[in-house]
Amino acid sequence: MTNERRVLVHADKQTLAGAVAARFITKTVDILDEQDAATVVLTGGTVGTSVLEAIRESPARDMVDWSRVHFWWGDERWVPKDDPERNERQARDALLDHIAVPAENIHPFAASDEGIDLQAAAARYSEEIAEAAPFGQPLPRFDITFLGVGADGHIASLFPANPSTSEDGANVLAVTNSPKPPPERLSLTRPVINSSERVWLVLAGPDKASALGLALAGASRDEVPVAGIKGRRRTVFFVDREAAAEVPENLIAPSY
Numbered sequence: 001m002t003n004e005r006r007v008l009v010h011a012d013k014q015t016l017a018g019a020v021a022a023r024f025i026t027k028t029v030d031i032l033d034e035q036d037a038a039t040v041v042l043t044g045g046t047v048g049t050s051v052l053e054a055i056r057e058s059p060a061r062d063m064v065d066w067s068r069v070h071f072w073w074g075d076e077r078w079v080p081k082d083d084p085e086r087n088e089r090q091a092r093d094a095l096l097d098h099i100a101v102p103a104e105n106i107h108p109f110a111a112s113d114e115g116i117d118l119q120a121a122a123a124r125y126s127e128e129i130a131e132a133a134p135f136g137q138p139l140p141r142f143d144i145t146f147l148g149v150g151a152d153g154h155i156a157s158l159f160p161a162n163p164s165t166s167e168d169g170a171n172v173l174a175v176t177n178s179p180k181p182p183p184e185r186l187s188l189t190r191p192v193i194n195s196s197e198r199v200w201l202v203l204a205g206p207d208k209a210s211a212l213g214l215a216l217a218g219a220s221r222d223e224v225p226v227a228g229i230k231g232r233r234r235t236v237f238f239v240d241r242e243a244a245a246e247v248p249e250n251l252i253a254p255s256y
């Protein structure tokens with residue numbers, strides 16, 4: 001199988017979430033057959049959260065040995081720990097609080113009410129990522145990284161025409177001018193995201209069609225950040241029909 005970006009189209013958002021959940025469970029079981037642990041990077045956003053809910057509701061859920069799965073985040077909103085807008089809070093409600101994953105396997109960003117400022121929170125997460133890396137390696141092996149995609153083509157908290165989007169000298173960014181509220185966020189940088197073995201992008205709805213079409217047609221990664229995303233082994237766009245409206249036919253994988 002090549003590392004070319006693949007587009008898998010599903011009838012609607014609910015079907016998409018169910019299909020991604022099933023694929024995630026199967027792939028994670030396979031990874032754990034070959035490795036001691038599986039490392040997953042979660043995304044915020046409604047589609048990413050729907051996928052976590054579908055994993056929770058899957059009858060196959062506990063085929064995964066959750067004790068060997070680690071969870072990180074691609075980005076986080078700079079809000080208090082228990083704010084319902086916090087990606088960690090939404091992921092715990094959707095899945096993490098419902099599976100037997102050890103607390104020490106969950107690696108959230110700091111929250112705005114934990115006594116450090118945004119810049120220090122970015123530095124701390126960058127250090128935690130580096131500390132989790134195998135000896136001699138700069139980064140952990142991220143086996144699956146989920147990303148939602150904004151209508152403007154943003155991924156994580158990397159937004160168009162924003163100098164921080166092309167920042168590649170750090171692992172984690174402090175974002176202070178996000179066009180998507182809240183304005184202050186924390187985000188992995190593009191090189192860290194692209195260090196992932198697999199990047200799974202999940203998007204649904206007609207408002208995503210333009211960004212996806214542009215990205216696959218070769219748009220600038222600074223103008224359409226999702227255009228600059230590519231995993232080391234696999235890059236799969238899981239989309240619904242509405243989001244696929246501007247995807248060239250030859251890029252759409254046959255649906256079984």
Ligand SMILES: O=C(O)[C@H](O)[C@@H](O)[C@H](O)[C@H](O)COP(=O)(O)O
Pocket residue numbers: 043044045046047048075076077087147148149150154155156157180202203
């Ligand atoms: O913290 C966030 O807001 C997300 O990480 C963000 O990147 C999100 O994934 C996209 O905006 C898509 O969101 P939807 O899936 O809700 O369209």
